[in-house]
Amino acid sequence: MTVRTVSQLPRDPGPAAWNDILGPGARYPEAEGDITADWLVIGGGFAGLSAAKRLSELRGGDDIIILEATRIGAGPAGRNSGFMIDLPHELGADSYAASEEIDRKQIALNRHAQAFAKANAAEFDMPAEAVAEVGRVNGAVNAHGKAHNDAYAAHLANLGEAFTQMDAAAMQEMTGSEFYSSGLFMPGAVMLQPALYIRALAEGLTQKQSHPVSLYEQSPALSFTQQADSWLIETPKAKIKAKYVIMAVNGHAESFGFYKNRLMHVFTYASMTEALTDDQQQRLGGQKSWGITPSDPMGSTIRRHDGIGGNRIIVRNRWTFDPEMTVSDKRIAAFGRDQDASFQARFPMLHDVKMAYRWSGRLCLSRNSVPAFGEVEQNWFSACCQNGLGTAKGTLAGIGAVDLATKANSPIVQDLLSYDAPQKLPPRPLSTIGANIVLKWREFKAGAEL
Ligand SMILES: Cc1cc2nc3c(=O)[nH]c(=O)nc-3n(C[C@H](O)[C@H](O)[C@H](O)COP(=O)(O)OP(=O)(O)OC[C@H]3O[C@@H](n4cnc5c(N)ncnc54)[C@H](O)[C@@H]3O)c2cc1C
Incomplete structure (x- = not known):
């Protein structure tokens, strides 16, 4: 039986601001000793x-374990902007939209993910x-952005989706800023306080279920070995034997x-302000x-949020492509200056x-914008590669991996199994x-929207 080692563990650059502003959360123990379970989920983000x-x-009666390498809410799940988007939002392309048929299917699935999150929030x-x-x-911010929005609005009209065009005055009424010349309001997006959702979901799973x-x-998870009828996963202090593994590590x-x-x-x-005072508000x-969200996919996402951590922007x-899966503090500081300029x-x-706060976070994309999903070895299921929109797509991948493993032939499984494999990348350093x-060229084109 070959022991396979995990070559690299996650490193999250800078603080997970959404998590920090909530104050200390529940602490969960480190895995220790010999543990047996029916199901092992690796990764405590949206998918896991x-x-x-x-x-x-x-499978409510089964023993289910989740392993998280860091802390709940400290990884990408607690550092994203919290847009759980129902409509097509293809980050890898020049415009957000794809074909009508693909878009209709994606909208239905994304809304399923939203409904799942809303049901969890209620439960x-x-x-x-x-x-x-x-x-x-x-x-x-200009005619170029307006043209992007108009093309997108025409596509939404064809799909029969609701939207409202906003002029500069309406944008100012909403944001207080004179910066935007127009906007396209889409009512179906769900906005998360991502760390709060992830923490509360973890608490619900561990404390509020029978x-x-x-x-x-x-x-x-440091290593894993396939055994006769199970998988053996080793962590620094534990050996975990599980019949099924769901790998949810993006x-x-x-x-x-x-x-x-x-x-x-x-x-x-990203950068997050200190809590705004009454006078500043x-x-x-x-x-x-x-x-x-910017009308050009490469522009700046701006959010004003009001909640437990105060009122902040x-x-x-x-964007950078970093196959080493790590970025330097120097880069975060340098890009922080861009965020300051966008803010000012x-x-x-x-x-x-x-x-x-200033931070960065990992995303996983594939060249052909497909997920890394399926039973990759016997009883080892992958729910990875969300192509940017992990709040909705990670949710779907996690549900889908379980549906596949339990042979529940859901539309989510059908969709996730319908794609080609992620395409090979050109060799490094070419890629x-x-x-x-x-990325730089597309950011340059986004220009004024940065
Ligand atoms: C700044 C920023 C803004 C973003 N904005 C948005 C947005 O507005 N909307 C949106 O939909 N998406 C957004 N994203 C993307 C989104 O955060 C990710 O797509 C999403 O978190 C992916 O979910 P996931 O569960 O697949 O993976 P992750 O959230 O990355 O979770 C995987 C977990 O696996 C753990 N892990 C890794 N290796 C191991 C191991 N060996 N053992 C145990 N655990 C391990 C990690 O620590 C991590 O917690 C944004 C991302 C960033 C960085």
Whole structure:
């Protein structure tokens, strides 16, 4: 029996701001000693926790374990911008939309993920800000952005989807800023406080179910061995024997030896302000919470959020391709200056507001925008590679992996199994240089939207 080692563990650059502003959360033990379970879920993000929830629904009497390498809410799940988007949002392309038929199917599936999150919020009594049905706006700053939005709106009209065009005055009324010349409001987006949702889901799974899930933090899977009728997974202090494994580690699937040279490890960067004072909020005006995605996919995402951590503004922009799966503090600081510039351009009246947090986070894309999904070895299921939109797609992948493993032939499984395998990447350093040139060119084209 060959022991296979996990080549690299996750390193999360900078703080997970959404998690930090909540204050300390529940702590879960480290895995220790010999443990046996029916199901082992590796990874405590959207995919992993959704898998554990689905398992609790379908196999409530089984023993279910989750291993998280770091802390719940500290990984990409607690560092994303929290847009759980129903509509097509293809990050790898020049526009967000694909073909009508593909888009209709994706919308239905994304709405299934949203409904799953909303049901979890209700079942586990989450605060309203964890999962809020408030919609989002594609903001435009000039004719180029407006053209993007108009093309997208025409596509939505064909699909029979609701939207509202906003002029500069309506944008200012919402944001307090004169920056945007127009916008496209889409009511179906669900906005998450991502760390709050993930924490509350973990708490619900471990504390609010009649047959609770066992969750271990700071317990990375270090190696794994296939045995006659089970898998043996070793962590620093435990040996875990499980019949079925759901691997929900997004791009780190490659660290487990799967999908080698087929996954693109991309980082994006963000800053979050300190909590705005009453005076600053008054100066800003506008609504207390809203979310703007850029009309050009490479522009800045801006969000104002009101909740447990106060009223804050979050700016996310810049993309880099980093196959080593790590980025330097120097890079975060340099891109932080871009976020400051984006903030000042939009909110000159908030010249005295400082950024309290700066961070970066991993995403996993494939060249042909397909998931890394399926039974990759006997009873070892992959729920990885969310192609950017992991709040919805990770949720679907986690549910889908369980449906596949339990032979529940759901539309999610049918969809996730319908794709080709992730395409091979060109050899390094060609792929790194090529991908970074494309990203820089597309950022340059997004220009004013940064
Ligand atoms: C700044 C930023 C903004 C973003 N904005 C959005 C957004 O607005 N909307 C959206 O949909 N998506 C957004 N994303 C992407 C989204 O965060 C990811 O797609 C999503 O987190 C993927 O979910 P996941 O569960 O597949 O993986 P992850 O959230 O990465 O979870 C995988 C977990 O596996 C753990 N793990 C890895 N290796 C091991 C191991 N060996 N043993 C045990 N555990 C392990 C990791 O620590 C991690 O917690 C954003 C990402 C970033 C960085």
